[in-house]
Amino acid sequence: DADVTQTPRNRITKTGKRIMLECSQTKGHDRMYWYRQDPGLGLRLIYYSFDVKDINKGEISDGYSVSRQAQAKFSLSLESAIPNQTALYFCATSTGAGELFFGEGSRLTVL
Amino acid sequence: AQSVTQPDIHITVSEGASLELRCNYSYGATPYLFWYVQSPGQGLQLLLKYFSGDTLVQGIKGFEAEFKRSQSSFNLRKPSVHWSDAAEYFCAAEGGGSYIPTFGRGTSLIVHP
Numbered sequence: 001d002a003d004v005t006q007t008p009r010n011r012i013t014k015t016g017k018r019i020m021l022e023c024s025q026t027k028g029h030d031r032m033y034w035y036r037q038d039p040g041l042g043l044r045l046i047y048y049s050f051d052v053k054d055i056n057k058g059e060i061s062d063g064y065s066v067s068r069q070a071q072a073k074f075s076l077s078l079e080s081a082i083p084n085q086t087a088l089y090f091c092a093t094s095t096g097a098g099e100l101f102f103g104e105g106s107r108l109t110v111l
Numbered sequence: 112a113q114s115v116t117q118p119d120i121h122i123t124v125s126e127g128a129s130l131e132l133r134c135n136y137s138y139g140a141t142p143y144l145f146w147y148v149q150s151p152g153q154g155l156q157l158l159l160k161y162f163s164g165d166t167l168v169q170g171i172k173g174f175e176a177e178f179k180r181s182q183s184s185f186n187l188r189k190p191s192v193h194w195s196d197a198a199e200y201f202c203a204a205e206g207g208g209s210y211i212p213t214f215g216r217g218t219s220l221i222v223h224p
Contacts, residue, residue: 004154031210040120042201042216043155050210058211090154096210098143098162100203102154 003027006091006103014111019078021106023091029101031094032074034058034066036087037105043090049074050096081110113138115204117215124192125223132187132218134202142206144185146176149199149217158200161185172196197222 004025013019023032030051035043045058047066055066063085067075078085086109092100116135124130136142143162147155159170166178176187185202202215 035214040216042117043214045211048211092155094210098145098160098205098212099157100147100155100212102156104152104154 004091004093004101004103006089006106008106009104010107012109012111013081015082017081017110019081019108021076021089021091021108023074023076023103025072025074025091025093025101027093027101028071029093029095030071031096032068033092033094033100034064034074034076035090035092036060037090038087046076046089078108081108083110086110113142113204113206113213115202115213115215117200117202117218119218120216121219121221123221123223126194127191130187130189130192130196130220132200132202132220134185134187134215135183136185136202136204137183138204138206140206141180142204144176144178145203145205145212146170146174146185146187147201147203147214148172149201151198155201158187192220192222194222194224196220 007022033048034046049068065077089106091103114137145160146158149155159168161168161178199217201217203212205212
């Protein structure tokens, strides 16, 4: 089983719908991140959390919200999806020693 | 502002040829530096990292990278590329104790047989 698991792996939805992407980890790491990947733009940070009570905005948080339900779970929500949120989303964890551990990604298409 | 630049969007090499992927950073002090690889349909995997010390860093899958402070660079190299190395490569940097890595835009490696 993967150490960082993202669900769903693929999702197609319509403009205006609420979407939740979930991430769970078995690595025991305190730090968790949500990134968005777009072709030619690399990875951009949406939100990050250094422990259960700590939530921080990244560079592109508008239109997104997160919830850290437990040390192992970090969910990303799109309250009202729009087409330019079509992207590949990655959850990652870290011990803080530099290396990020990534899930396999959630591909979201907003029509 | 802190930034990581990968000047090459695409690189095409023949199998067996050598490879160098470029990465430059702009930070006030030397950051921690990383190279990740993303195979098709997969998440990112760490190839190697530089924190301090020896400026030539060895990684997995036969990759190495050299830190050059004078050029603010951290280029990734491999002496002989295999077809399975075709992937997206990302350089990243983390500085100032932020624990927030900044990624470059990525370089897509295409390997011809």
